[in-house]
Amino acid sequence: EVQLLESGGGLVQPGGSLRLSCAASGFSFSTYAMSWVRQAPGKGLEWVSDISDSGARTNYKESVKGRFTISRDNYKNTLYLQMNSLRAEDTAIYYCAKDRVAARTMNFHFDSWGQGTLVTVSS
Amino acid sequence: DIVMTQSPDSLAVSLGERATINCKSSQSLLWNSNNKNYLAWYQQKPGQPPKLLIYWASTRESGVPDRFSGSGSGTDFTLAISSLQAEDVAVYYCQQYYGAPPYTFGQGTKLEIK
Numbered sequence: 575e576v577q578l579l580e581s582g583g584g585l586v587q588p589g590g591s592l593r594l595s596c597a598a599s600g601f602s603f604s605t606y607a608m609s610w611v612r613q614a615p616g617k618g619l620e621w622v623s624d625i626s627d628s629g630a631r632t633n634y635k636e637s638v639k640g641r642f643t644i645s646r647d648n649y650k651n652t653l654y655l656q657m658n659s660l661r662a663e664d665t666a667i668y669y670c671a672k673d674r675v676a677a678r679t680m681n682f683h684f685d686s687w688g689q690g691t692l693v694t695v696s697s
Numbered sequence: 698d699i700v701m702t703q704s705p706d707s708l709a710v711s712l713g714e715r716a717t718i719n720c721k722s723s724q725s726l727l728w729n730s731n732n733k734n735y736l737a738w739y740q741q742k743p744g745q746p747p748k749l750l751i752y753w754a755s756t757r758e759s760g761v762p763d764r765f766s767g768s769g770s771g772t773d774f775t776l777a778i779s780s781l782q783a784e785d786v787a788v789y790y791c792q793q794y795y796g797a798p799p800y801t802f803g804q805g806t807k808l809e810i811k
Binding site for chain 2: 619621624633635674680682683684685687688690
């Protein structure tokens with residue numbers, strides 16, 4: 575059974591930093607692209623960033639470019655999101671999500687999601 | 698970016714009746730080389746992460762009841778629930794995955810029991 579477990583969320587002041595982690599199990603982590611998708615309180619879903627299976631290719635939503643960095647450790651089966659210069663509008667539940675098909679480089683859609691970790695940016 | 702617009706924002710349907718949710722994209726999601734539409738549907742129940750229901754616009758994910766069906770091509774798509782069950786109360790989202798990111802979602806449609 576695929577399991578994705580996010581951690582690292584919390585309350586942070588504007589301009590601060592957080593590092594989210596997503597521990598994966600139940601599938602061959604190193605063969606799937608992974609993404610972070612967020613959901614502001616009471617709002618819809620918003621793709622934030624993705625990373626290829628090897629970690630060589632990354633993509634970001636325009637509003638987080640230069641502030642967020644996605645990475646992965648295929649030995650530890652863990653996905654990360656380093657978030658710097660946080661803004662109030664980054665407040666959301668952050669989900670890690672697995673692409674449905676192995677070894678793809680684009681056209682991602684998500685067949686497994688974690689329960690999410692809440693990031694609150696407020697003074 | 699491709700803009701996804703769902704309609705209605707909310708709807709109430711009686712148990713056992715048919716529910717339909719529409720999704721329109723700002724550009725075609727049909728890839729001519731393989732004749733596939735790059736459109737997925739998700740269900741999100743309160744307090745839970747989204748669950749994949751449909752991909753390629755009409756292919757049901759494994760384990761999804763056959764009362765859920767997807768249709769449409771190009772820019773106009775529909776999710777239908779043939780006979781609404783109480784457990785289908787949720788917010789439904791469409792997502793386009795045509796080409797490179799950003800992958801964008803519709804704003805969501807809240808489905809309730811009448």
